[in-house]
Amino acid sequence: MPTQDKNSTRYAHRHQRAVAAAAAVFADKGFHGASTRDIAEKLGIQQGSLYYYFKSKEAALEEVCLTALRDYVSHIESIASQPDKLEVKLQAAIAAHLATYKHNNEAMKVHNEQRLYLPKERRKHLNALGSRYRQQLEGIFCEGVSSGQLREDIDCHFTALSLIGLCNYWGIQLLRNTPLKTEDVTVKCVDIMLHGCLARRTGIPDTDTQTDTQVN
């Protein structure tokens, strides 16, 4: 029971560290595979002490997911609201998505992989944020169609979701794979989404950055 007043800075800081520790452990072992003892250990305190920061293990998971999503959503919203050209926006959106993985990495991973272990009730807020993200992205595509920059016959909803799927995949790879460079991946994702891979005309020249991945 912290005061939330003057010392709120102090508490907030410690609390944040606890969330980060939980994120790291959940990302590594999964929600059920991780024990509260693991989290406490990473934090350098005793298992019981953890309950000073979290009401329950489940609450910890919820917090981890929420912190991950907040960044993520605020990024895309600021990108979508700018009056840039479609290609610029898309590039920015993808870059931001992948960057979130790079910085907030564990939390994002936890959100994507463990969120469904939360009871429905606890997922509401999360779903709302997720929808906002999706809508913004979808909006970017719709705008592109209206302005004639994108094909008229694409399904914006489907395309937006596909991009999310693609970015999530590469986000995870970036997290696991040090040699992989965020910028390269971004460029290549943009290229595929915009041009596809059918021969027609050269899109973006390959900078010969072969991604030497030996993943999965």
Added chain:
Amino acid sequence: MPTQDKNSTRYAHRHQRAVAAAAAVFADKGFHGASTRDIAEKLGIQQGSLYYYFKSKEAALEEVCLTALRDYVSHIESIASQPDKLEVKLQAAIAAHLATYKHNNEAMKVHNEQRLYLPKERRKHLNALGSRYRQQLEGIFCEGVSSGQLREDIDCHFTALSLIGLCNYWGIQLLRNTPLKTEDVTVKCVDIMLHGCLARRTGIPDTDTQTDTQVN
């Protein structure tokens, strides 16, 4: 300790059912979230009896993953070996990938999401199968480039992995989302991968099958 001889059919059949039950439970609750009691319950037997079929819970996870991958790999290999045109092959590959999800759904989900909870040693066989899949898919793309059907400047490795990411994403959605039709998703995935979404010339006319997804 079964005989493996005459009764091997009988045992094999029951064993298969046990693997399927494990797949369903793992898919739903995750490896650590699921208990052997849950699996036994789904199978209609007692918790202890499960150990007649599995040496350990971990062994059960391994088997689930293996059964999922075997289908998956044999499919792509037969597709890749056929002398079809690139577009046909790609369509077939995507269709097969998504179909595997539709039929072997739980096992595939478990493979993708829970496999990393297996100790490295146990993952070797799995990794080998995964590599085979990736190589076949990559081969299809490389072939397309050589034959001039695909852009010369794409990174086949990256593209193949991206396709896997995309298909995995939609595979999961198909599993969770009854109104979604496999064929629609297949067509749209092929379309994105080949043509991208930049305006140029109409690719495949949209059959107006708006995917009314409200996923995530």
Added chain:
DNA sequence: TATAGAATCTATAGGTTTATAGAAAAAAGC
């Protein structure tokens, strides 16, 4: 129908887990 082997059951050892309560230590305020 008697018997061997397959399939399942019951019971349990030994361990881990979450969450709580009250004591103790650390930090802050005056």
Added chain:
DNA sequence: GCTTTTTTCTATAAACCTATAGATTCTATA
């Protein structure tokens, strides 16, 4: 320096979990 509040610790209850062992029931076949 003394008091109050925050933070951490210790100990523990109650539940659950995996894996094993030995007894029991079922099934097929001679």
